[in-house]
Amino acid sequence: MHTFEFIRPKDAKAAVATAARAKTAQQGADIRFLGGGTTLIDLMKLNVETPARLIDINRLPLDKIETTPDGGLKIGATVRNSDLAHHPKVQRDYAVLSQAIVSGASTQLRNMATTAGNLLQRTRCVYFRDTAMPCNKRQPGTGCSVITGSNRMLAILGTSEHCIATNPSDMCVAMAVLEATIHVQGPPTRGSRAIPIGDFHLLPGKTPERETVLEPGDLITHVTLPPPVAGSRQVYLKLRDRVSYEFALASAAVMITVAGGRVTRARVALGGVGTRPWRSPEAEAALVGQSVNQANIRKAAEAALRDAKPQSENAFKIELAKRSLTSALQMATA
Amino acid sequence: MSTTQQIQTTSPIGRRTPRVDGSLKVTGEAQYTSDFHFPGMLYAVPVEATVANGRVLKLDTAAAEKMPGVRAIFHRENIGKIFRSVPEPGFEGICEERRPPFEDDVVRYYGQYLALAVADTFETAKAAADAVRVTYEKEKPNVATELQSDDDPEAVLATSEVILATFGPQNRLESERGDAKAAFADAPIKIDQTYVTPAETHNPIELHATTAMWESPNNLTLYDSTQGVVNLRSVLAQMFGLPEENVRVISKFLGSGFGGKLFPWTHCALAAAAARQLSKPVKLVLSRKMMFQAVGHRARTQQRVQLGAARDGKLVSLQHDYVYDRSMLDYHHEDCGEATAYQYSVPNLRVTFGRAKRNIGATADMRGPGAVPGLYATESAMNELAYELKIDPVKLRVINEPKIDEGLGLPFSSRHLLECFELGTEKFGWSTRTPEVGSMKRNGLTLGWGMAGCSWIAARFLAEASVQLRDDGTARVACATQDIGTGTYTILAQLASQKTGVPLDKVEVALGDTSLPPGPLSGGSMVTGSVAPAVFAAADNAIASLLNIAAMTPGSPFEKRPPTDLAFENGRVFVKVEGAARGVPFADLLRRLNLRVVNGNGRSETTFGNPRPKFSTRSFGCHFVEVTWQPEMARLRVSRVVTVMDGGRIVNPLAGRNQIEGAVVMGIGMALLEHTTYDPQNGAPINSSLADYVMAVNADHPPIEVYFLDFPDKKINEVGARGIGEIGLAGFAAAVTDAVHHATGVRVRELPIKIEDLLV
Structure with missing residues (x-):
């Protein structure tokens, strides 16, 4: 780990002003905000991230969960994953979010990890995490080791020839179906912005080192969720090798409303298979207006994976993701 | 029924005994190796090779050496002399990686140590190690998973080729009787399958740790997380050219080892060499990543098993031909055939092996070495044969139960495998099994039931011990052996208490120090x-x-009586004819005679590797496993386990159960999760973290019922106790794969079973 300067800003404005001096807010940033540290400190120990300055935002007043005037939910950036998952309103109205969070990591990690940190969670691709290995995400232009390496855990949706790193977050998959909005306070030149979660994460393309739309100085202050959808049912289903404490091989978040035997509204997202949290408008379109039955559910799953591109070791993820989505939809419509 | 666990309440041996060191461990008072600190101690971090095959062209240490707080960057040119160590009689001087560290500039596996950064703090040492720049001449590493034997497959039969292995010469024709090939050809029912087990890595939670210090230029003390302080002493004495008595090794508590800490690795010598060069204590604790590189792992194996049987299930031929991989310079022998020759009665048998060199770190013993992968293969083949014959797998084993060890031609000292099957089938409810694939359901889940037998060698190593009786009524028992975490402190207290009558809480146990017997x-x-x-x-x-x-x-109440008139029982000395009730507590006697202690030393000889044994001594057992299968989400879980063990007398049933449960959970990992993957491009063990090397966690732990038979084996020792630390893992994976076949119809012959294997 490299020596770094540790800064505790007096308020969000000061935090933003300091961070705005960074050259980038993406991979290799020289200035980083520190939340729970469960990703960042880990990567610093591995020399994958080597920031010269850390801005500790844990003492800023960003740790509240509040109801918004429209009946939605406002979640502060430093709300711990455990507190969010066990919040009564989240458990009642946004069950998919609660289920997704508790399916991830371990209790100890969830007690530290923050909402904003989880939005920015980095990939678990082992080649990204090892500075001895070429990796386009960590060091642009060095090549991708995993496409020709051990790629069982890697993504099959949204990949490019430069990077196939999986986005590992469970929380983000649930937030995708809940259509969360990410609120960012930037430096005066950009000001505050509200970014729909679907626009927040970037596909790797030719620039896998860029994972989000954040620019230097952009501080995530909170996330909002729209008001609960009456009559909707929500399920998060995560499939993996062992029972607990493992990243998803495939997961599915669904939020579905059925009236008169037909789907009137559907939100579907997949985890463990995409280079970003993978919302599937194709599956949603295949479901809406259709009657709820095995065949239609399977069609939606087929639609969600139509563009999947497997690697040498992970073709099974296509079928696994379909079964994950099919099972989640069946559970939500049973 | 006589086979249920006997709980004795009057004798310390056989009593369920909580660990005597339990409170030390849960309060943090127990000192593990990395807990020891010494004045002026420095920290060392190795520089690891990032190629698996090549040569070091340049080692640039300039930047690292300039860092504040760095004391030295050691490498081949400046580490000083480290000699080679060779095995000595009595299981000493053994290390699996035989090349002394830094001996040449050739890199033969990923993670090989090339240099050592030593600094005032761990953080500085790590930063300095990271700052060392290495330039290589690289060659493509060979980490191929398909194993073709490098040893001539014909030579084994033609010449009974003998090869050198860690513990001595091994005949590649490991066992033979009758004409296995001809009998197989004529057999009406045949099974011919190849089973594969992957490289597995020991992942004890306590990392390897060493602290070395030189009390003088000729006296070395090493605190080390080792499963063998005495062996480590002899290795270090050889490597530094010292008399053995000038080397002391201490290992007070271990956070387990699973065989990975059985024999020392090169970091021990590096820490000692660095401490010598700097005249300061040097501590070296490996990272989790390093645990996957230079400190051993279970070899990958590829095992062909051919069974020939009559239609009634009687075996007529068994051939077990296996290949395992090994490092470029070393010769660890993964003895997959260890149990093959005696487990079943079969007139025609042949066991052979070959080896394949790879650019990997030295392979090593891992819980149940040899027999665990070996029994996975042979027990799997037995299950396949039972399915082919439409015979219940338990019945098939009963049909082929041997009367003697047919491999050695000797009677078993004690073998109660049939009773294990009997109790296991009853406790599991095996008789309600329907053999058709997918035929059993519960709560919407498909069930799979499978079983397997197991065995493990039982023998004794040389051991010495001392027992002191003290004038305050306490006793002390001492032996250099160490407690790997299994409960050896408690066992020694029980043994001493049994003989001396001193209550357990008044027995002091000293272990893990070469200054002890x-x-x-x-x-x-x-x-x-x-x-x-x-x-x-x-x-x-x-x-x-x-x-x-x-x-x-003079002054003793028993003065002038012949010693033969006296006796000792439950802590009291008495005149035989007067009875124990009128005896004197030994503490009173010692005080009256102004004696602080009375001492006794004891020794028992090794039986391991005895060239002329009279009996075949083994432990036996069996596992019954239930899995649940949900094809709609490809979810497989081990849901229930019944394990029965015939391990002789169980000295501490509480710790014994703990051993078997732990082994079963490790077996779930072996069957469904664990594998070390080498990157085909650079040869790195690529999943080298606890997140990426997936082991069973608490949530994977199903209800496990453990039963011990109680047949003391007096042929092995007076107590009748054989060992049970490893046998619980043997056979387990074969029971799981058969349960999976029963549930899914998929026969997986390469471990671990992965989700993708079942997505058909």
């Missing part, structure tokens, strides 16, 4: 069986000495 490796499941006779002999000698003193010493 030499004790065995914590390996081979042999500590309990080995130390029991030594502790008993030591206690007997202490008591004999006490009786002599009682009879001979």
Whole structure:
């Protein structure tokens, strides 16, 4: 780990002003905000991230969960994953979010990890995490080791020839179906912005080192969720090798409303298979207006994976993701 | 029924005994190796090779050396002399990686140590190690998973080729009787399958740790997380050219080892060499990543098993031909055929092996070495044969139960495998199994039921012990052997308490220090069986000495009686004809005679590798496993386990159950999760973290029922105790794969079973 300067800003404005001096807010940033540290400190120990300055935002007043005037939910950036998952309103109205969070990591990690940190969670691709290995995400232009390496855990949706790193977050998959909005306070030149979660994460393309739309100085202050959808049912289903404490091989978040035997509204997202949290408008379109039955559910799953591109070791993820989505939809419509 | 666990309440041996060191561990008072700190201590971090095959062209240490707080960057040119170590009689001088560290500039596996950064703090040492720049001449590494034997496959039959292995010469024709090939050709029913087990990595939670210090230029003390302080002493004495008595090794508590800490690795010598060069204590603790590189792992195996049987299930031929991989320079022998020759009665048998060199770190013993992968293969083949014959797999085993060890041609000292099957089938409810694939359901889940038998060697290593009786009524028992975490402190306290009558909480146990009487490796499941006779002999000698003193010493109440008139029982000395009730507590006697202690030493000889044994001594057992299968989400879980063990007398049933449960959970990992993957491009063990090397966690732990038979094996020692540390893992994976086949119809022959294997 490299020596770094540790800064505790007096308020969000000061935090933003300091961070705005960074050259980038993406991979290799020289200035980083520190939340729970469960990703960042880990990567610093591995020399994958080597920031010269850390801005500790844990003492800023960003740790509240509040109801918004429209009946939605406002979640502060430093709300711990455990507190969010066990919040009564989240458990009642946004069950998919609660289920997704508790399916991830371990209790100890969830007690530290923050909402904003989880939005920015980095990939678990082992080649990204090892500075001895070429990796386009960590060091642009060095090549991708995993496409020709051990790629069982890697993504099959949204990949490019430069990077196939999986986005590992469970929380983000649930937030995708809940259509969360990410609120960012930037430096005066950009000001505050509200970014729909679907626009927040970037596909790797030719620039896998860029994972989000954040620019230097952009501080995530909170996330909002729209008001609960009456009559909707929500399920998060995560499939993996062992029972607990493992990243998803495939997961599915669904939020579905059925009236008169037909789907009137559907939100579907997949985890463990995409280079970003993978919302599937194709599956949603295949479901809406259709009657709820095995065949239609399977069609939606087929639609969600139509563009999947497997690697040498992970073709099974296509079928696994379909079964994950099919099972989640069946559970939500049973 | 006589086979249920006997719980004795009057004798310390056989009583369910909580660990005597339990409170030390849960309060953090127990000192593990990395907990020791010494004045002026420095920290060392190795520089690891990032290629698996090549040569070091340049080692640029300039930047690292300039960092504040860095004391030295050691490498081949400046580390000083480190000699080679060779095995010595009595299981000493053994290390799996035989090349002394830094001996040449050739890199033969990823993670090989190339340099060592030493600094005032761990953080600085790590930063300095990271700052060392290495330039290589690279070659493509060979980490191919398909194993073709490098050893001539024909030579094994033509010449009975003998190869050198860690513990001595091995015949590649491991066992042979009758004409297995011809009998197989004529057999009406045949099974011919190849089973594969992957490289597995020991992942004890306690990392390897070493602190070395030189008390003088000729006296080395090493604190080390080792399963064998005595062996490590002899290795270090050789590597630094010292008399053995000038080397002291201490290992007070271990956070387990699973065989990975059985024999020392090169970082021990590096820490000692660095401490020598700097004249300061040097601590070296490996990272989790390093645990996957230069400190051993279970070899990958590829095993062909051919079974020939009559239609009634009687075996007529068994051939077991296996290949395992090994490092470029070393010769660890993964003895997959260890149990093959004696597990079943079969007139025609042949066991052979070959080896394949790879650019990997040295392979090593891992819980149940050899027999665990071996029994996975042979027990899997037996299950496939049972399915082919439409015979219940338990019945198939009963049909082929041998009367003697047909491999050695010797009677078993004690073998109660049939009783294991009997109890296991009853406790599991096996008789309600319907053999058709997918035919059993519960709560919407498909069930799979599978079983397998298992065995493990039982023998004794050389052991010495001392027992002291003290004038405050306490006793002390001492042996250099170490407690790997399995409960050896408690076992020694029980043994000493049994003989001396001193209550457990008044018995002090001293372990894990070469300054104590030499004790065995914590390996081979042999500590309990080995130390029991030594502790008993030591206690007997202490008591004999006490009786002599009682009879001979002026002022003694027993003065002038012949010692033979006296006896000792439950802590009291008495005149035989008067009975124990009128005896004197030994503490009173010692105080009256102004004696602080009376001492006894004991020794018991090794039986391991005995060239002329009279009996075949083994432990036996069986597993019954239930899995649940949900094809709609490809979810497989081990849901229920019944394990029955015939391990002789169980000295501490509480710790014993703990051993078997732990082994079963490890078996779930072996069957469904664990594998070390080498990157085909650079040869790195690529999943080298606890997140990426997936092991069973608590949530994977199903209800596990453990039963011990109680047939003391007096042929092995007076207590009748054989070892049970490893056998719980043997056979388990074969029971799981058969349960998976029963549930899904998929026969997986390469471990671990992965989700993708079942997505058909």
